[in-house]
Amino acid sequence: MTDLNTLTIAEARDALRRGDTTAIELTEACLTAIDGAGALGAFVHHTPDLAREQAQAADARIKAGEAPAMCGIPLGIKDLFCTKGVPSQAASGILRGFTPEYESTVSQNLFDAGAVMLGKLNMDEFAMGSSNETSVYGNAVNPWRRGNDDAALTPGGSSGGSASAVAADLCLAATGTDTGGSIRQPAAFTGITGIKPTYGRCSRWGIVAFASSLDQAGPMTKSVRDSAIMLQAMCSHDPKDSTSADIPVPDFEAMLTGDIKGKVIGIPKEYRMDGMPAEIEKLWADGTAMLKDAGAEIRDISLPHTKYALPAYYVIAPAEASSNLARYDGVRYGHRATLDQGDGITEMYEKTRAEGFGAEVQRRVMVGTYVLSAGFYDAYYNRARKVRALIKRDFETVFDEGIDAILTPATPSAAFELGRETSDPVEMYLNDVFTVTVNLAGLPGIAVPAGLDAQGLPLGLQLIGRPWEEGDLLNTAYALEQAAGFVAKPQKWW
Amino acid sequence: MSIDTATAAKVAKLARIRVEEDDLPALAQEFNTILGFIEQLSEVDVDGVEPMTSVTPLRLKRREDAVTDGGMQDKILSNAPDAREGFFAVPKVVE
Numbered sequence: 001m002t003d004l005n006t007l008t009i010a011e012a013r014d015a016l017r018r019g020d021t022t023a024i025e026l027t028e029a030c031l032t033a034i035d036g037a038g039a040l041g042a043f044v045h046h047t048p049d050l051a052r053e054q055a056q057a058a059d060a061r062i063k064a065g066e067a068p069a070m071c072g073i074p075l076g077i078k079d080l081f082c083t084k085g086v087p088s089q090a091a092s093g094i095l096r097g098f099t100p101e102y103e104s105t106v107s108q109n110l111f112d113a114g115a116v117m118l119g120k121l122n123m124d125e126f127a128m129g130s131s132n133e134t135s136v137y138g139n140a141v142n143p144w145r146r147g148n149d150d151a152a153l154t155p156g157g158s159s160g161g162s163a164s165a166v167a168a169d170l171c172l173a174a175t176g177t178d179t180g181g182s183i184r185q186p187a188a189f190t191g192i193t194g195i196k197p198t199y200g201r202c203s204r205w206g207i208v209a210f211a212s213s214l215d216q217a218g219p220m221t222k223s224v225r226d227s228a229i230m231l232q233a234m235c236s237h238d239p240k241d242s243t244s245a246d247i248p249v250p251d252f253e254a255m256l257t258g259d260i261k262g263k264v265i266g267i268p269k270e271y272r273m274d275g276m277p278a279e280i281e282k283l284w285a286d287g288t289a290m291l292k293d294a295g296a297e298i299r300d301i302s303l304p305h306t307k308y309a310l311p312a313y314y315v316i317a318p319a320e321a322s323s324n325l326a327r328y329d330g331v332r333y334g335h336r337a338t339l340d341q342g343d344g345i346t347e348m349y350e351k352t353r354a355e356g357f358g359a360e361v362q363r364r365v366m367v368g369t370y371v372l373s374a375g376f377y378d379a380y381y382n383r384a385r386k387v388r389a390l391i392k393r394d395f396e397t398v399f400d401e402g403i404d405a406i407l408t409p410a411t412p413s414a415a416f417e418l419g420r421e422t423s424d425p426v427e428m429y430l431n432d433v434f435t436v437t438v439n440l441a442g443l444p445g446i447a448v449p450a451g452l453d454a455q456g457l458p459l460g461l462q463l464i465g466r467p468w469e470e471g472d473l474l475n476t477a478y479a480l481e482q483a484a485g486f487v488a489k490p491q492k493w494w
Numbered sequence: 495m496s497i498d499t500a501t502a503a504k505v506a507k508l509a510r511i512r513v514e515e516d517d518l519p520a521l522a523q524e525f526n527t528i529l530g531f532i533e534q535l536s537e538v539d540v541d542g543v544e545p546m547t548s549v550t551p552l553r554l555k556r557r558e559d560a561v562t563d564g565g566m567q568d569k570i571l572s573n574a575p576d577a578r579e580g581f582f583a584v585p586k587v588v589e
Contacts, residue, residue, distance in 0.1 A: 100573075308537075315535070326510075331584055333574065333575075334575070335575070339585060343585060344585050345584055345586075350511060353510055353511045362509075366502075366506060369508045385545030386545050386546070392546065429531075
């Protein structure tokens, strides 16, 4: 048998059910791979004892013959998820030492299905970033390199550790979260699949909040089938999250027929950006041709407010963040600054937050504070919420006209170098230009690896679906995956 | 619309984040870059558009107004930087 850590969820599930391997063997293979991959900076808290305990329990369930699909599957969990008794600090210094007394609903759902947690994964601090460079743990590194060039590349962000770990076969799959592209951009940068479901599919309870109206959890996996299997296990209605949807979760995997005959795929003209690299342009055209060959009808569409999605996002997300992150005050959990003689409660707040938050988080909290402050609330925050309504309306219009899914590039470039000088924060924000519209409209979106650039780096395409129709979206992604035939893996250097 | 150091200091104060005097000009500059980017929103015709309040039109669930959880003081306090006698401890708030 091949190295067990390189298996997909579907392969491992089938092998476990046949009795060809055990959850313990799978877990040990992953733990060994993790031990040898410190250079990737992907795992930041290791839980080998818990993993072995969970694997043993999974093996007992499999033996008893009542094992769900995720039973015995070793996963990495993004550090944004609160995991009981295991440090969970959203890659922030302000949550140093925080060990939750409770389990997030999504990780609980996965554990209930028998999944095994190998440890916590690196990310941008509070999920704010597109390169995993704002993490208090240091960078996560992309297992992919440009040919023989040993320059360290970003795995993307904010779910950079998740992307790196899955691409390097340190785990079979990982959880991610996506507020503006944080599952789909890193998936595209590392040649893996990642889906952000419809807002409300996954409970947000126990996931450290960044921007509550945009945040959604989702799986990051080695195949579309794996995304279908794992997403199904993650979704649920949860009374503890009032925005989680009380609608049935279909059997996503059963919907993967690969048949997309007669489906109408929209190609939005506004996503053809000035200065878009020729390789991205070609990838998009190739993907369009693949879906057409598979029997889909291709239709040019217009989403006129696309251009305003990023600026609207950079009002709404910081505004919500400034409110959500107000809870980090040094009183109930996490870091508290050492105070000088005579310091009162205000000094405690100000010093604690200055010490605990990194530069990007401070910047966004303060921008959010500004756009919500008296006199600017209407000009910025209310206007952004109106533009958001228009962006959502753009999508509703094309869906009403019969579009089943929308095909776009996932990112404006391949993975870039870590440590690039960026004096302009806005430059980094542009990474999310193709993904952020989906969060603003609450839609499901999936990134599928579709090719390599001239330097040998993976490139991804994004499909956007109708609300609550993840099953149909996954099936279209499955057809694209089969046509693209992406099988490349990074050369092991770590 | 330009942010000066005094405004930057005010925003930092509102956000309860200590920013050293020397760092205020750079911070103001960053705000200006970001707000310059956001400024594009003023081009959009939003007449008659209602600001979006919720992403999906689902009606929020209601439940009986009853206690469903609690009685776990030790767990609540277990991560506190300073807890004494069953309470969170903070510097003096009222003179």
